[in-house]
Amino acid sequence: MTDHTRIALASRPQGAPTLENFRLETAALRDPGPGEVLVRVLWLSLDPYMRGRMDDVKSYAGKVELGDTMEGGGVGEVVASNSKHYAPGDIVVGRTGWASHAVLSETEMRKVDPELAPISTALGVLGxxxxxxxxxxxxxxxxxxxxxxxxxxxxxxxxxxxxxxxxxxxxxxxxxxxxxxxxxxxxxxxxxxxxxxxxxxxxxxxxxxxxxxxxxxxxxxxxxxxxxxxxxxxxxxxxxxxxxxxxxxxxxxxxxxxxxxxxxxxxxxxxxxxxxxxxFDHNDRFAPFAREVGPLVKSGEIHYRESVADGLENAPAAFLELLGGGNFGKQLVKVADKS
Known part of the structure; x- marks a missing residue:
């Protein structure tokens, strides 16, 4: 078992979310099983769709239950692996949630090429x-x-x-x-x-x-x-x-x-x-997207901009700012440095 830090949904918002809807806590995280890896999260993505996951309503994806980790994508470093496809040190992107660590299935993530662009772009212009x-x-x-x-x-x-x-x-x-x-x-x-x-x-x-x-x-x-x-x-x-x-x-x-x-x-x-x-209804179109846009980002022909909040504990405040239009470009949270 690994202790990890996470942001949980403490209460459902009535109208605009507030900081009181979130809770920072330390919790035990299970060890990875067969075909799974343990990921240390480096970057967390904040996106407007997350607001809908906070409500107790039926939608295209499941709601976040009270007390559960907030939903979200992250880029991280594999620290332990029970998958033949991933090794410690690999950089991956997947549904990590608002957390310092996550256990992910090998079918729920993909490798990130650090030579193509900064790894944070896997949550933005290349994600x-x-x-x-x-x-x-x-x-x-x-x-x-x-x-x-x-x-x-x-x-x-x-x-x-x-x-x-x-x-x-x-x-x-x-x-x-x-x-x-x-x-x-x-x-x-x-x-x-x-x-x-x-x-x-x-x-x-x-x-x-x-x-x-x-x-x-x-x-x-x-x-x-x-x-x-x-x-x-x-x-x-x-x-x-x-x-x-x-x-x-x-x-x-x-x-x-x-x-x-x-x-x-x-x-x-x-x-x-x-x-x-x-x-996610168009996952079959990710490969042609990556083939076209990846080289353009690497060459500098495509511009992108990132707003970065430092530290997982600041994710809720950054999310509220995002909903109010306070971000400039892709909103990210820097959770940790690469080892």
Whole structure:
């Protein structure tokens, strides 16, 4: 048995989460069984979807039970192995949870190549968020050269890669992000033609002025006012990929949101295709994603940015900041240094 530190779900949030919903504790961790390894976590990923796992509701994945370790992906170092495929010292990525150590099955993880890029990128641009960006753009939106795309949360872990890949397709790429600094980064480093602050009181008018030919593709990460501004601009036979809706995750803004009949009519009369997707339904597309994007990251042709909180104990505060848009790029927690 190994003692490990973890962040447990102490209580379910009522509306926006608070620090009181989490508990830092030390607990015993079982030894790895056949085909399993013990991993010392080095990096932890924080992602908006984790907010939904805190609620006692049915969803596409199981909820976190009260007292259980918070759900999440991590990159770590194998310290003990009962698998012929993994040896001590290997760097792996898998569902470690918010913890200092985890026992993982050999079928639940994959090796990370430290020579390709910093290992933290296995949780960001070369991991689940990057895979999500690639699948949403190519498979869900079927984005084409010459089309106009709007990307919400344009500088986030997903949106930042969507924008760059869309630019490489010679699309007209318009972003929406939180604040002047993020918008400037989107234009200067990510290749967006323009980027609008989602807090702008003239969001709808600014977006309309930038898309005189309408919008063919919308990569949806936030919902809220951004969706309401984009929807009237969508062209006939346009497409929306629903990746997230962070503006509504804690129940805020629901009373003021666009009514369903109005939204439904727009979808009908414009013959739009609106598709939600969850990335684990597209695991078969990870290999082609990695083949395309990996070399681009290694060469520096794809830019990425990380926000890093230091120490597992600071994961809850970093998560709350993420939900409020306080991160810049991929939100990570540095749990430990490599041995």
């Amino acid at each position: 689940m968020p990057g895979h999500t960006a690639w699948v949403g753009l190519n498979d869900i939106l079927a984005a084409q050269e010459g089309e106009t795309i709007v990307v919400s949360a344009a500088t986030g872990a997903v949106g930042s890669l969507v924008g760059q890949l869309a630019k490489r397709k010679n699309m007209k790429v318009i972003g929406v992000a939180g604040g002047a600094e993020k918008c400037a980064y989107a234009v200067e480093h990510l290749g967006y033609e323009a980027c609008i602050d989602h807090r702008s009181p003239d969001l709808a008018a600014e977006l309309k002025a930038l898309t005189p030919g309408g919008v063919d593709c919308y990569y949806e990460n936030v919902g809220g006012a951004t969706l309401e501004a984009v929807l009237p601009l969508m062209n006939d036979f346009s497409r929306i990929a629903i990746c997230g809706m962070i503006a509504w995750y804690s129940g805020k803004g629901l009373e003021d949101a666009m009514r369903l009949p109005k939204m439904w009519r727009s979808i009908l009369v414009k013959r739009m295709r609106v598709q939600g997707f969850i990335i």
